[in-house]
Amino acid sequence: MTQPAWLAHYPxxxxxxxxxxxxxxxxxxxxxxxxxxxxxxxxxxxxxxGMNGSLSYExxxxxxxxxxxxxxxxxxxxxxxxxxxxxxxCLSYPIVAFGIFKAGLVLVNTNPLYTQSxxxxxxxxxxxxxxxxxxxxxxxxxxVLSKTSxxxxxxVRISQFFPSAVAGVIRGTQKFWSKTLPKxxxxxxxxxxxxxxxxxxxxxxxxxxxxxGVTRSSVAALQYxxxxxxxxxxxxxxxxxxxxxxxxxxxxxxxxxxxxxxxVVTALPLYHIFAFTINLLGFWHLGAKNLLVPxxxxxxxxxxVFENYKVTWVTGVNTLFNALLNERWFTDSPPKHLRASAxxxxxxxxxxxxxxxKLTGTPIVEGYGLTESSPVLTFNPLGGGGRxxxxxxxxxxxxxxxxxxxxxxxxxGEPGELxxxxxxxxxxxxxxxxxxxxxxxxxxxxxxxxxxxxxDGFFTIVDRKKDMILVxxxxxxxxxxxxxxxxxxxxxxxxxxxxxxxxTGERVLAFVVTGSNPPSEAxxxxxxxxxxxxxxxxxxxxxxxxxxxxxxxxxxRKDLRALWLAQQNNASPNxxxx
Amino acid sequence: xxxxFLQDPAVVSEQDVVTPFEQTLLLxxxxxxxxxxxxxxxxxxxxxxxxxxxGLIVGWFTQYGLMxxxxxxxxxxxxxxxxxxxxxxxxxxxxxMGSVPGGTTSNLxxxxxxxxxxxxxxxxxxxxxxALLMTPLALFIFGGLxxxxxxxxxxxxxxxxxxIAVMLVPVILGMTIRRFSANAGAILELLGGFFGxxxxxxxxxxxxxxxxxxxxxxxxxxxxxxIGLGLFGMAMSFGVARLFRIGGVDARTIALETGILNGPxxxxxxxxxxxGNPAIGLILIVPAMYSLFIVIISTLVTLRFRKSNLAExxxxxxLL
Numbered sequence: 045m046t047q048p049a050w051l052a053h054y055p056x057x058x059x060x061x062x063x064x065x066x067x068x069x070x071x072x073x074x075x076x077x078x079x080x081x082x083x084x085x086x087x088x089x090x091x092x093x094g095m096n097g098s099l100s101y102e103x104x105x106x107x108x109x110x111x112x113x114x115x116x117x118x119x120x121x122x123x124x125x126x127x128x129x130x131x132x133x134c135l136s137y138p139i140v141a142f143g144i145f146k147a148g149l150v151l152v153n154t155n156p157l158y159t160q161s162x163x164x165x166x167x168x169x170x171x172x173x174x175x176x177x178x179x180x181x182x183x184x185x186x187x188v189l190s191k192t193s194x195x196x197x198x199x200v201r202i203s204q205f206f207p208s209a210v211a212g213v214i215r216g217t218q219k220f221w222s223k224t225l226p227k228x229x230x231x232x233x234x235x236x237x238x239x240x241x242x243x244x245x246x247x248x249x250x251x252x253x254x255x256x257g258v259t260r261s262s263v264a265a266l267q268y269x270x271x272x273x274x275x276x277x278x279x280x281x282x283x284x285x286x287x288x289x290x291x292x293x294x295x296x297x298x299x300x301x302x303x304x305x306x307x308v309v310t311a312l313p314l315y316h317i318f319a320f321t322i323n324l325l326g327f328w329h330l331g332a333k334n335l336l337v338p339x340x341x342x343x344x345x346x347x348x349v350f351e352n353y354k355v356t357w358v359t360g361v362n363t364l365f366n367a368l369l370n371e372r373w374f375t376d377s378p379p380k381h382l383r384a385s386a387x388x389x390x391x392x393x394x395x396x397x398x399x400x401x402k403l404t405g406t407p408i409v410e411g412y413g414l415t416e417s418s419p420v421l422t423f424n425p426l427g428g429g430g431r432x433x434x435x436x437x438x439x440x441x442x443x444x445x446x447x448x449x450x451x452x453x454x455x456x457g458e459p460g461e462l463x464x465x466x467x468x469x470x471x472x473x474x475x476x477x478x479x480x481x482x483x484x485x486x487x488x489x490x491x492x493x494x495x496x497x498x499x500d501g502f503f504t505i506v507d508r509k510k511d512m513i514l515v516x517x518x519x520x521x522x523x524x525x526x527x528x529x530x531x532x533x534x535x536x537x538x539x540x541x542x543x544x545x546x547x548t549g550e551r552v553l554a555f556v557v558t559g560s561n562p563p564s565e566a567x568x569x570x571x572x573x574x575x576x577x578x579x580x581x582x583x584x585x586x587x588x589x590x591x592x593x594x595x596x597x598x599x600x601r602k603d604l605r606a607l608w609l610a611q612q613n614n615a616s617p618n619x620x621x622x
Numbered sequence: 623x624x625x626x627f628l629q630d631p632a633v634v635s636e637q638d639v640v641t642p643f644e645q646t647l648l649l650x651x652x653x654x655x656x657x658x659x660x661x662x663x664x665x666x667x668x669x670x671x672x673x674x675x676x677g678l679i680v681g682w683f684t685q686y687g688l689m690x691x692x693x694x695x696x697x698x699x700x701x702x703x704x705x706x707x708x709x710x711x712x713x714x715x716x717x718x719m720g721s722v723p724g725g726t727t728s729n730l731x732x733x734x735x736x737x738x739x740x741x742x743x744x745x746x747x748x749x750x751x752x753a754l755l756m757t758p759l760a761l762f763i764f765g766g767l768x769x770x771x772x773x774x775x776x777x778x779x780x781x782x783x784x785x786i787a788v789m790l791v792p793v794i795l796g797m798t799i800r801r802f803s804a805n806a807g808a809i810l811e812l813l814g815g816f817f818g819x820x821x822x823x824x825x826x827x828x829x830x831x832x833x834x835x836x837x838x839x840x841x842x843x844x845x846x847x848x849i850g851l852g853l854f855g856m857a858m859s860f861g862v863a864r865l866f867r868i869g870g871v872d873a874r875t876i877a878l879e880t881g882i883l884n885g886p887x888x889x890x891x892x893x894x895x896x897x898g899n900p901a902i903g904l905i906l907i908v909p910a911m912y913s914l915f916i917v918i919i920s921t922l923v924t925l926r927f928r929k930s931n932l933a934e935x936x937x938x939x940x941l942l
Contacts, residue, residue, distance in 0.1 A: 091808075093808040093811065093812065094800075094804040094805070094807060095804070095805055095808040095809070096804055096805060206805075207805060209805075209809065210805045210808075213809050213812060217812070348804065351664055351666060352804050372670070372674070373666075373670060373740065376669070376670045376673050376674070377666055377669065377670065
């Protein structure tokens with residue numbers, strides 16, 4: 045087989061294949077950083093008013109050892125048991141996550157803003173036996189716990205590990221001012237108590253024992269992903285998946301990530317796979333200082349972060365970069381020490397990347413991946429070789445191809461489903477052998493994304509396969525229609541879906557959010573006619589006040605479809621009358 | 623020389639208007655909130671404001687152009703319907719009230735109104751620094767106009783300059799502390815706001831019942847001046863800001879900032895400058911009543927502004 049075209053576009057310092065590593069499992073990677081960076085600050089949590097607390101590499105290591113011992117000795121959990129974790133970015137998070145890995149247990153990341161039914165589904169599907177939860181959200185537990193297998197609850201505070209005077213003020217504010225500390229009625233152990241219990245029966249031999257049977261293929265995390273079918277499934281990410289993907293992405297960034305020198309803003313939630321692998325594992329391995337932001341909403345919450353620290357890296361989604369570019373304090377004094385930024389999770393708009401580069405004078409590149417691939421599959425090379433609008437080229441030791449319905453590779457420039465193979469591909473979906481068999485075939489992950497590849501091996505996402513609209517036998521990609529509509533003045537956001545039609549099988553429907561100077565339905569359709577083929581023109585335009593979005597800001601087309609269906613059902617009596 | 627106070631049976635002593643305990647509390651309040659204000663500031667904030675100085679310039683104009691003129695007009699129209707021996711000292715208080723810089727409580731209200739906090743803070747700082755020059759100047763001009771016949775009512779300007787200069791010390795102190803510890807800065811900022819609100823609430827709760835007699839015997843004209851200064855001040859400065867094509871959020875910030883004057887500072891200036899003057903009680907009436915009513919006015923205006931500002935806030939989807 046000939047060498048893939050993209051290898052020629054790797055920066056000179058990036059290896060084609062990932063060199064062999066001595067790290068077998070996550071605790072190896074975690075401890076290696078502690079040995080090198082010891083007393084250096086690993087995490088600083090920054091609140092909107094500038095209040096902050098920090099933990100060194102050594103402290104995180106020590107506390108996570110204690111937490112591992114607590115989980116195994118006190119709670120009696122056994123290797124492979126699942127522990128659900130539900131908290132925003134805070135200093136406790138790395139300790140909890142690393143403690144779970146060191147204990148040979150399985151981490152189940154959970155969005156703290158989940159509804160009760162979402163929590164019940166995720167906790168019972170994963171069979172989690174313990175839950176580590178932020179106290180602010182623990183009031184919903186009584187209804188949830190009885191429907192799950194959770195036996196133990198540990199609570200953390202948002203102010204945990206802050207200097208005591210600061211922690212006291214935060215606590216007081218939460219209690220008496222913002223009233224964000226509900227009474228917790230279920231039995232629970234405060235995090236610090238758990239750590240001191242763990243510290244008492246700690247021994248190195250015990251810790252070694254916890255992971256004696258853990259190998260690269262052992263599951264380290266169940267990362268739940270909604271997919272488009274609606275049922276949330278747990279992607280089984282192994283120690284090997286996460287260790288190797290961490291090394292893959294770091295090697296792809298070459299000299300832009302300097303060991304021991306970076307200061308990275310972590311504004312995306314760590315429970316999301318993007319921030320989990322890149323910010324938590326990647327920048328930990330690099331010996332960086334990680335600035336944890338509990339909530340980047342509103343974007344002014346990030347002001348003190350950029351003011352008080354010499355930020356060198358920002359990772360985020362299009363929405364975040366765009367929001368920062370619309371903040372005056374940010375554009376008036378852009379970060380001086382910034383080296384590079386990485387975007388993922390959703391398409392990075394070219395207008396955003398251009399403005400970002402112009403303002404900061406540093407590169408911003410887009411990568412691509414899925415929860416099922418730990419997540420990084422492709423990345424644009426830093427240092428000038430990147431191409432806007434593309435998702436870049438595969439990271440080392442990764443194969444990516446676009447195939448047609450029959451499984452054969454499509455020609456350059458032709459759309460086909462993106463398939464990927466590499467050490468970062470998941471072990472399958474938890475307790476769903478059938479779904480797993482459909483998702484991963486002969487080691488190739490079917491991403492469900494339609495993409496094209498150019499002659500140099502740069503991939504471009506066309507759309508989600510499931511979102512493709514079939515109008516009279518022609519393929520319509522919602523992204524293409526959305527881009528066209530978004531370019532019209534007065535349009536803030538747009539979502540395009542296909543709905544059933546008697547005449548054409550499916551028809552195109554556009555939902556728009558307008559700003560000042562809203563265009564009419566006729567304006568939108570006329571604008572589409574300028575550059576889209578007739579079958580791609582929306583049959584109707586619905587004006588709405590907002591669009592349903594995922595936790596990281598992706599527009600959820602399946603929710604739009606549900607919304608439309610609900611509207612149809614409500615409307616039918618009136619239609620009958622009319 | 624006339625000495626109206628001995629002739630006037632309804633003489634008001636400063637001890638009635640502001641007790642020695644309250645005087646101490648007020649000075650402490652000014653210190654604490656100025657300190658908290660400084661603790662929330664970085665040199666970058668100044669840089670930002672200077673880069674885009676339009677709001678700042680318009681705010682400066684409404685503060686020192688509009689407010690003293692408004693105070694002068696209100697006092698001239700309404701107060702001098704009253705006997706001169708009562709009207710003159712009250713008018714001095716009104717003029718002084720209209721000439722002091724923006725207060726830090728405006729930062730709190732701007733915060734609650736979801737306005738442009740940076741602009742509000744910078745305006746407060748800017749007008750406070752300018753107060754060294756502008757407060758005496760405004761008093762010199764309007765005082766001169768008002769009391770051209772009564773030169774004994776000219777306001778001693780040197781004392782005012784010294785008082786304001788002293789007030790800037792805690793700001794610099796706060797900034798210095800913040801420079802070395804973001805945590806200490808944030809706590810001081812928070813405590814400044816908290817004690818600011820607490821002191822104001824405490825002073826109102828004790829002052830009103832004790833001065834009930836004074837409040838009921840005070841002529842309506844004084845109420846018009848004390849309330850109008852804040853209310854018209856906000857309305858007019860909002861109009862001026864919009865006239866200069868300043869955006870909604872910033873215009874509302876300027877309105878709050880301009881309308882909410884530094885009441886405690888005005889009272890402190892009166893106490894330090896006119897101590898021993900038999901008319902000090904009457905001079906204090908407008909600053910005290912203004913400080914009382916501005917809390918109520920600002921609360922109502924803030925609720926209204928919050929609605930508009932929220933509608934204009936940058937919406938970013940659920941990132942958490």
